[in-house]
Amino acid sequence: MTETSELCRLDRRKRAVVEAARALFIEQGFERTTLGDIVDRAGGSLATLYKVFGNKDGLLEAVVFEKAVSGADIIDSSVAGGGSPAQILHRIAEDLHAYFLDPEVVSLVRIVIGRSISDRDFVRRFFERTATRTQSALTTVLSVWQAEGVAMHGEPEALAEIFLDLIVSDLHAEAISHGLGLRHSSDRLRARTEFFLTGAKITDR
Amino acid sequence: MTETSELCRLDRRKRAVVEAARALFIEQGFERTTLGDIVDRAGGSLATLYKVFGNKDGLLEAVVFEKAVSGADIIDSSVAGGGSPAQILHRIAEDLHAYFLDPEVVSLVRIVIGRSISDRDFVRRFFERTATRTQSALTTVLSVWQAEGVAMHGEPEALAEIFLDLIVSDLHAEAISHGLGLRHSSDRLRARTEFFLTGAKITDR
DNA sequence: GCAAGGGTGTAATCACTATTACACCTTCGC
DNA sequence: GCGAAGGTGTAATAGTGATTACACCCTTGC
Numbered sequence A, B: 001m002t003e004t005s006e007l008c009r010l011d012r013r014k015r016a017v018v019e020a021a022r023a024l025f026i027e028q029g030f031e032r033t034t035l036g037d038i039v040d041r042a043g044g045s046l047a048t049l050y051k052v053f054g055n056k057d058g059l060l061e062a063v064v065f066e067k068a069v070s071g072a073d074i075i076d077s078s079v080a081g082g083g084s085p086a087q088i089l090h091r092i093a094e095d096l097h098a099y100f101l102d103p104e105v106v107s108l109v110r111i112v113i114g115r116s117i118s119d120r121d122f123v124r125r126f127f128e129r130t131a132t133r134t135q136s137a138l139t140t141v142l143s144v145w146q147a148e149g150v151a152m153h154g155e156p157e158a159l160a161e162i163f164l165d166l167i168v169s170d171l172h173a174e175a176i177s178h179g180l181g182l183r184h185s186s187d188r189l190r191a192r193t194e195f196f197l198t199g200a201k202i203t204d205r
Numbered sequence C: 001g002c003a004a005g006g007g008t009g010t011a012a013t014c015a016c017t018a019t020t021a022c023a024c025c026t027t028c029g030c
Numbered sequence D: 001g002c003g004a005a006g007g008t009g010t011a012a013t014a015g016t017g018a019t020t021a022c023a024c025c026c027t028t029g030c
Helices: A003-028 A035-042 A046-053 A056-067 A072-080 A085-100 A103-116 A120-147 A156-177 A186-199 B004-028 B035-042 B046-053 B056-067 B072-080 B085-100 B103-116 B120-147 B156-177 B186-199
Strands: none
Touching: A003 A035, A003 A046, A003 A056, A003 A103, A035 A046, A035 A056, A046 A056, A056 A103, A056 A120, A072 A085, A072 A120, A085 A103, A085 A120, A085 A156, A085 A186, A103 A120, A103 A156, A103 B103, A103 B156, A120 A156, A120 B156, A156 A186, A156 B103, A156 B120, A156 B156, A156 B186, A186 B156, A186 B186, B004 B035, B004 B046, B004 B056, B004 B103, B035 B046, B035 B056, B046 B056, B056 B103, B056 B120, B072 B085, B072 B120, B085 B103, B085 B120, B085 B156, B085 B186, B103 B120, B103 B156, B120 B156, B156 B186
């Protein structure tokens, strides 16, 4: 079987459908988007969509998990940049914030929350791949610092949780309030990271 | 109010419908609850429901805004209890937390978020009555303390925001993750309040 | 008691949309 | 070119559920 050509065609179709679906879900929400809308936008046919994704829920799954990236990679690469704990935390804060406030991510989160009422398992899998993993990555970073002799007040896990709450809370707020006049300036972010450093009694050097 | 007799019949009906609707919305979500379900549970008739609430959206509005209490009252009564700033903040934290983690409140928030995609105005009004008002109440409290000479590091408004993020973030997490193994112990709450006091450099007398 | 008007129960209406079925094309290896 | 395998377009199917219409039954003020 020379599947390359087969997969290629199918794959292109798949991708086009997922992309159209994502755009429409973000724009109008999951329930309000009809499969007809999606096919109109993506081209192709309803029959193919059903063959590939099974049903509408399967399509949502494909859309969501394509974008469900954990912040762990962001944290790791921020750490790799080197510097003092304070410098690294400032960098992590900025990078995470930028990622989590990406409008597409926010919209997807909003959709996932909406579905959480009827499908708990779905939302569990989503957050295991995103929030949970991000938190353990940060916990690890703090633990390592602690082992290296960096002074800090509190358990790494609890501190990681607090830090993420301070930084990512804007994602929650955005997802919840739909951009209700939040100011997420760079200064504000720096101030919060400083607040964290003070609260955790992490002294730079 | 001597109108009891007149209002009584209609009012009783109204209340029964709102109550049934709330229970069902919380249980199954807004979209999955049919007006038939509600009438079955509340008694009465579909015709009355339409006469009183106009349509399904009107009913949701009635349900949500009945429970949309701001945390401002909670804050005010915590303050009225007296004590040092630290003591008061600990009390506020506990009371707010208890209120915001009430399963009914969490479920309603989840529903509101779900609707936010299609109806921004609705969610705006909801959060203006709840979160926004809570935050200004706390800002006022901190400002007063500051004026009275309590040392603190940072603007009252920014600090109020941070405090609420630290304390109420569990509401977000609950609403978002649908109770994905969160531990919200009393110790954890106290630790976070302590963290806040340290970060804000508020010294207790 | 008794009309009148509000409340009730039921049965349409009406629109919508996921899902399936099916008969026609396209592509692609040969 | 050719013949499948797979893709496409369109038209059912089918279930749902908001909304409306309407004919009945209470309550209630007289």
